[in-house]
Amino acid sequence: MAEYTLRLRRYDPNRHEPPYWQRFAVQLDPHRSVLEAILTARGEQDGSIGIRCSCRAAICGSCGVRVNGRAALACNTHLDRAAATGLHPDGRTITVEPMGNMPVIKDLIVDMDAVHWKKIRRVTPWLLNKQPVPEREYLVEHAAMVDVTQTMACIQCGACVSDCLSLEVDPEFVGPAASAKAYRFVGDPRDAEQDERLRDLAEDEHGIYDCTHCFACIDACPKGVAPMSQIMRLRRMAGVEHQIVDRNNGERHEEAFTTLVHDYGLLHEAELLPRSYGGNSWFGKFHPAAALELVESLPAIAKAVAHGKVKPRQALLGHRLPRRDLAAVQTIFDVVEGRAREEMTR
Amino acid sequence: MKVAYWPGCVSRGFTPELHGSMAAVAPLLGIELVPLDRASCCGAGVIAEHNPELADTLNARTFALAQQVEGASLMMNICSTCQGAQSECQERLDGDDDYRARVNATLARSDPGLSYEAGLTNKNLLWLLVEEIGLEELKRRVVRPLTNLRVGPFYGCYIVRPHDRLAIDDEHPRDRYLQWVIEALGGTVIDYAGTYKCCGFPIVTMNKKASLKQAGTHLADAMDAEADCLVVPCPLCHLNLDLQQPLAARVVDRPLSMPVLHLPQLLGLALGLEPKQLSLSKHVVKPTAVIDWAGAVVGAPA
Numbered sequence: 001m002a003e004y005t006l007r008l009r010r011y012d013p014n015r016h017e018p019p020y021w022q023r024f025a026v027q028l029d030p031h032r033s034v035l036e037a038i039l040t041a042r043g044e045q046d047g048s049i050g051i052r053c054s055c056r057a058a059i060c061g062s063c064g065v066r067v068n069g070r071a072a073l074a075c076n077t078h079l080d081r082a083a084a085t086g087l088h089p090d091g092r093t094i095t096v097e098p099m100g101n102m103p104v105i106k107d108l109i110v111d112m113d114a115v116h117w118k119k120i121r122r123v124t125p126w127l128l129n130k131q132p133v134p135e136r137e138y139l140v141e142h143a144a145m146v147d148v149t150q151t152m153a154c155i156q157c158g159a160c161v162s163d164c165l166s167l168e169v170d171p172e173f174v175g176p177a178a179s180a181k182a183y184r185f186v187g188d189p190r191d192a193e194q195d196e197r198l199r200d201l202a203e204d205e206h207g208i209y210d211c212t213h214c215f216a217c218i219d220a221c222p223k224g225v226a227p228m229s230q231i232m233r234l235r236r237m238a239g240v241e242h243q244i245v246d247r248n249n250g251e252r253h254e255e256a257f258t259t260l261v262h263d264y265g266l267l268h269e270a271e272l273l274p275r276s277y278g279g280n281s282w283f284g285k286f287h288p289a290a291a292l293e294l295v296e297s298l299p300a301i302a303k304a305v306a307h308g309k310v311k312p313r314q315a316l317l318g319h320r321l322p323r324r325d326l327a328a329v330q331t332i333f334d335v336v337e338g339r340a341r342e343e344m345t346r
Numbered sequence: 347m348k349v350a351y352w353p354g355c356v357s358r359g360f361t362p363e364l365h366g367s368m369a370a371v372a373p374l375l376g377i378e379l380v381p382l383d384r385a386s387c388c389g390a391g392v393i394a395e396h397n398p399e400l401a402d403t404l405n406a407r408t409f410a411l412a413q414q415v416e417g418a419s420l421m422m423n424i425c426s427t428c429q430g431a432q433s434e435c436q437e438r439l440d441g442d443d444d445y446r447a448r449v450n451a452t453l454a455r456s457d458p459g460l461s462y463e464a465g466l467t468n469k470n471l472l473w474l475l476v477e478e479i480g481l482e483e484l485k486r487r488v489v490r491p492l493t494n495l496r497v498g499p500f501y502g503c504y505i506v507r508p509h510d511r512l513a514i515d516d517e518h519p520r521d522r523y524l525q526w527v528i529e530a531l532g533g534t535v536i537d538y539a540g541t542y543k544c545c546g547f548p549i550v551t552m553n554k555k556a557s558l559k560q561a562g563t564h565l566a567d568a569m570d571a572e573a574d575c576l577v578v579p580c581p582l583c584h585l586n587l588d589l590q591q592p593l594a595a596r597v598v599d600r601p602l603s604m605p606v607l608h609l610p611q612l613l614g615l616a617l618g619l620e621p622k623q624l625s626l627s628k629h630v631v632k633p634t635a636v637i638d639w640a641g642a643v644v645g646a647p648a
Contacts, residue, residue, distance in 0.1 A: 084516075165503075165544040169563065170556040209552040212560070213391050214544040215430075215507030232395045240396060248552045257392040261404075265386045267355035276551040300589055300630065309589075309628040310360055319358055325384040329404065331456035336400045 001027050002092070004079055006037055008049065009097040011104050019104070022046075023093075030080035034072075034094060035063050037079060038108070050107035058222060061157035065108050066097040071159035071220040074108075099162030101171070115171075116158045119178035123201070127185060130192040144189045151184040151230055153223045160217035160227050172206040176217035176227030179208060183230040186237065195242055202238040202246040209235070209250035241344060255280045265321030265329045270310075273297070347419060347478060350412035351379040352432075352468075354425040355387050356581040360589070363625035364581050367610040368424050368471070370624065374487065374617040375479060377422075380415045382408060388431045390582070391504075391548070398438070399449070405435040406449045410462040420467035422474055424610065426580030429470040430504025433511055440464040470505055471609055472579045476523045481530045489618040491532025495639050497612065498536040498573035499524035500564065500587065502580030503544050524577065527609075531616035538571035540564030545583040550590070555597060561586040562598030574635045575605040577612045584608060591631050605633030615640055 004026050011019035024041035035053055042049040051074070053063040058076040065074050068086045074096070082094045102110035130138075160176035167173050174182075182201055185191045201207040208231050217227040238244045239251035256275035260268045271282075274294065278287025285294070304310040321329065357365040372379050385408035387393075394401035409432075412421035423429050439446050439462065450461045469477065475484060505512065506521045514520045521542065525535045546560030565587060568576055578584050586594070588606040595602040606629065614624040621627070621637045 165560070166549070166556065168543075169546075169559040170553065173556075205553070210549060210556060212503075212544045212546060212557075213548045214503040216503075216544075218508045232391075235395055236397075250552050253551050254392055254396050257390070258396050258400075261387045261389065261393060267359065267387045267390070269356065269359045273551060296593075300592060303592070303630045304360070304589060307628050307630065307632075308625075309363065309630065314359070319355075321386060322384065325386070328407070328456040329386045332403045332407065332452055333400065335452045335455060336397060336403055340397055340399070 002030050002079070003027050004037060004083055005088075005090075005093040006034075006041055007088075007093055007095045008038070008041070008107070009095075010049075010107050011098075012048075012050075012106055028079060030078065030083075032079055033075050034065075034067055034077045034079060034082050034096060035074035037094070038074060038096065050105070050109045052109050059155065061155035064099050064110075064157040064159050064162065066095075066099055066162065068095050069097075071099055071162040073157060073159070073222050076222050099158055101162055101164060101167045102158065110158070110162075112158055115167075115175075116156070116161050116177060119161070119175045120156070120181055122174060123178045123182040123185075124193075124197070125178075125181050125185070127188065127191055128193045130190055138190045140189050144187075148184050148187040151180045151187070151225055154180055154184075154221075154225045155223055157222065159220040159222060160225075163216045163220040165214045165216050166210050166212050170206060170210055173210040174201065174204065174207050176211075176231070179211070179234060180225050180227040180230040183234055186234060194237075198234065198238040198242050199244055201234060202244045202248070202250060205248060207248070208238070209246065209248040240340075249276045252276050252280060256284070260318075262330060262333045264318055265326045266319050268318030270316065271318060347376060348378040348380060348415075348417045349420055349422040349474070350415040350418040351381045352385060352388075352408060352412070352421060352423045352428060353381060354423060354428045354581065356585070357424060361581040361584055361608070363628040364424060364584070364608040364610065367608060367614050367619075367624045370619055371610045371614045371617060374619070375475075375484075375613070377474075377479075379422075380418060382411050382415075382421075385411050388428045388435075390427050391431050391434070394431065394434060401431070402435045402438055402445075403449050403452050405432050406439055406446075406462040407453055407457065407460065408432070409436065409439075409466045409468070410453060410457075410460045412468075413463060413466060414460075420469055420474075420478075422469055422471060424471050424579070424608075425582070426470065426502030426505035426578075427582050428504075429468070430512070432468055436466065436468065437511055470579055472505070472523050472527065473520060475527055475613075476520075477518070481526055484527070484530045488531055488616045490616055490640075492528070492534075492612070492616050493532050495533045495636070496536050496572060496574045497528045497533045497607075498538050498568040498571065498576045499528060499541050500545070500576045500578045500583060500606075501542060502578060502583045505579060506542055524579070524609075528577065528612070531612065533612075533616075536568065536571050536573040538564075538573065539567040545580075545586040547582045547586040550586065557586065558590060558594040558597040561590060562594035562600075562602065565591060565594060565602045565604045566598055566600060568604050569602065573604065574639065575607050575633055577607045577609055579609045581608065589630050603631060605629065605631050605636055607633065607636065 063074040253276040274285035274290040278284035278290030389401040546557035
């Protein structure tokens, strides 16, 4: 047995008081879970502690909380590990808070309906069958179903939603869990609405292109769903395979980036921005959308030039690999992109 | 220590002060830089989004070029994004012999004789400081401790997540190194909300408002915590936090004035270089507090 201090964030809307911290001393074996510590504190010291839980075996996804600032399942987090990663110097204090990005109902219980489930419903989370529906089961290639199993591991705990850094500033973002759920059906060969689903998510101003690629959801997920990787797959399918040129500049940005590295070997930043707005060619900068963007950025550009940070000549011409190396890079593009095109048409 | 040095694209483009300050600081740390001038862009995750094998092959070429540098113990980068994007590619390349052979077959066509052998060590300057040079040695080399300079660490996503790919564990708490380095240089670490958050740069062309709101929020948090400056090991973060700071201020609707230093610039100050040698005046947000601090320390009686 060891003694741990649980530092719980408490909040009761009926008391009309702001949230506050409360400490509970609990004695438990180090291999027991944070959830057991919370339930012990509730059972022995304060029956009013609010926590949602059920299976205690990391299957039901009910007990999502933040342990020491990071989303986790309370039942899936050992006390010794939590104490060691806690920020308190005594090495035995564990801070537990409700998950982020969702309103708190009471103590550690958040309103999953208000955010998580609303977003899941938004992506039509069911199969839209290809017609005609066969009399018996669909026959599907094994590999195609293996492809979507990673997203099927999701237990809807909301940990990724809690720690999503994009949702923090943009609550309308479709978010990691719903995007992973979307891939589960986009990647399913039995689904009839692949293109519609992709178009919907790419054209949404708060859709797949709002993901900042911060990896927070990958670290938060207790089931290895890697929601961000699923978002990248959705983007690839939307842009490369379905050639959806979305209004959010997502496809144009990716195309422009890739083309510039092909043409220069290195990233030509001054060309990337106008092309992302105005289209993937040297003339992109003359497109009204690019011009508008340029005008807005002028003060920052002027300041950068005035401080000698950016030299106009270098900004216009970019930097380029030596000729022999650029040729090597372009050979790599030809071989790999050529192979990808072949595979797509197969 | 001789390293195969990958400066990345942005340090030679829109943040030339980073490339320059790294070159100035390297001899003071005993690092011999052998630049990988023939290597291409790492793809910053965008090329991997487009076609993972393309990103893997371009980076395999960079890794192979690094392995050709005689006497270099490892490859070093100065960009969190390069570190993360390259680590992702290296994970796929090192984890599958057949796949690596296929990628090497492509390299044989692009650069006859060039081949990547699994197991390259690729470290960001931050990791190299702690794991190769060591904090005690770093402390020994400090000639102008950053006394009373209040520095907020800002890592950049690609160098702290995902923690298993980046080998962040009890033995290598790489998500604490920036704090350790600031302390080793004699500075005061400022605890503020933004340390491990996203600067927003990757979506600046897709959702500018959300992107700048991220940058603006972290800068404002650092101001509220009374930091003198932030320090970043990533030039892409620097673009959103410094170059875009005036626009971010508009989005979060409050005045912002938070200098943002590249890691080699902070090192350079402590190792005795002058602000001018580190091109501190090239930033959009002039680090007046930092320059004044440097002047005051130099001017003070011994």
